[in-house]
Amino acid sequence: MPAYLYCLVTSAEPPPALSGVDGQTVRAVKAGRLTAWVSDAVRPLPPTADRARAHDAVVRRALAVETPIPARFGQLFADDAALAQSVDARGAALSQMLERVRDSVEMTIRIPVPAEETGDPASASGQGAGREYLERLQARARHAEGVRERAEFLQRRIALAARAFIRESSPASYAPPAHIVTLSHLIAHDAVPSYRHVLQRVLAAEAPPGASISGPWAPYSFAELPHD
Numbered sequence: 001m002p003a004y005l006y007c008l009v010t011s012a013e014p015p016p017a018l019s020g021v022d023g024q025t026v027r028a029v030k031a032g033r034l035t036a037w038v039s040d041a042v043r044p045l046p047p048t049a050d051r052a053r054a055h056d057a058v059v060r061r062a063l064a065v066e067t068p069i070p071a072r073f074g075q076l077f078a079d080d081a082a083l084a085q086s087v088d089a090r091g092a093a094l095s096q097m098l099e100r101v102r103d104s105v106e107m108t109i110r111i112p113v114p115a116e117e118t119g120d121p122a123s124a125s126g127q128g129a130g131r132e133y134l135e136r137l138q139a140r141a142r143h144a145e146g147v148r149e150r151a152e153f154l155q156r157r158i159a160l161a162a163r164a165f166i167r168e169s170s171p172a173s174y175a176p177p178a179h180i181v182t183l184s185h186l187i188a189h190d191a192v193p194s195y196r197h198v199l200q201r202v203l204a205a206e207a208p209p210g211a212s213i214s215g216p217w218a219p220y221s222f223a224e225l226p227h228d
Contacts, residue, residue, distance in 0.1 A: 003083045004041035005075040006058040007068035007218065008034050008225060010098060020058045021051045029080045032088035033095055037062055038080065047073055059218045067101045067189070069094060070218040071225045094225070101186065101223045104167060105216030107195060109183040111154055111203070112210040151181045154207060158183065161202045165195040170221040184221040192216050 004021055013028040014037050020026045024039035037058060045051070055073050062068040077083035087094065155172055168186040187195050196213055203211040 001040045001079060002043055003029065003038045003077045003080050004045070005071045005077065005083060005225070006037040006039070006055060007062050007070045008036055008087065008094060008098070009062055009066055009068045010095075011035050012062065012065040014058070014061065018058065018061060019054070021045070021054045023054075026058055029084055031084040031086075032091040034087055034091060034098070036083055036087055037068075038083060041076055043076060045074055045076060063105070063216070063218045067098070067104055067223075068218055069097055069101075069223045069225050070220050072220075075225070097223045101219045103189050104186050104219060104222075105189050105192065106219045106221055107185050107187055107192070107213060107215035108217065109158065109185075109199065109203075110212050110214070111151070111181045111183075112208050113151060113179050113181060154181070155183060157202055157206055158199065161198050162187075162195055165191045165198070168222055186219055186222045189216065 004024070006020060006026065008031070010033075012035065014026040018026040020039040021041065024041065026037055026039050029036045029038050052073055059068060059070045062070075077086065151172065159166065159169065162185065165187045166185045167188070170184040173182045185195075192215070199213050203213070
């Protein structure tokens with residue numbers, strides 16, 4: 001039976017009757033010095049919202065015990081033995097990864113940025129259409145530069161304000177369709193209230209409306225288990 005992987009921990013076992021993807025019972029598989037939280041699965045395993053939520057719920061239960069190395073949705077192995085062999089082959093590196101994120105959690109900041117002015121340059125017609133087209137391109141370039149500069153300024157302010165709490169930072173990502181800048185920080189689990197308090201003040205004073213802080217999460221951005 002294929003084994004579906006949720007996360008790796010040092011030795012903690014899942015609580016009895018914990019259900020995962022498709023309602024399958026989550027169990028522990030020893031893999032060298034580490035323990036994998038897995039369940040039975042069938043191939044193929046297409047992603048759905050319910051399956052993604054079930055996967056995350058299991059990882060969160062692990063996070064309540066110790067900081068795990070989370071697996072992304074959909075990591076399947078031929079069976080428990082194949083999973084254990086794959087993990088054990090990378091045991092030293094994975095143990096170091098677990099040690100690096102020990103007692104830590106991931107926090108995520110999402111900052112909306114002004115959307116680019118819309119309009120189809122090709123719609124310009126008649127006399128002066130060429131000039132209008134160039135002016136529109138120039139306006140879009142100025143807007144994009146302004147967004148970039150504002151995002152970089154907010155990143156610097158956030159990093160400065162939360163420097164006492166941040167153990168690691170992931171590179172900022174910008175999703176143009178949603179116009180959201182996303183930042184992730186690895187911080188100590190017990191620092192979450194203080195971190196949140198400091199960041200809320202910065203965002204309220206300097207970020208556009210709609211900026212948010214979410215977490216704590218398992219450290220997907222900092223200690224994700226790679227695919228084979």
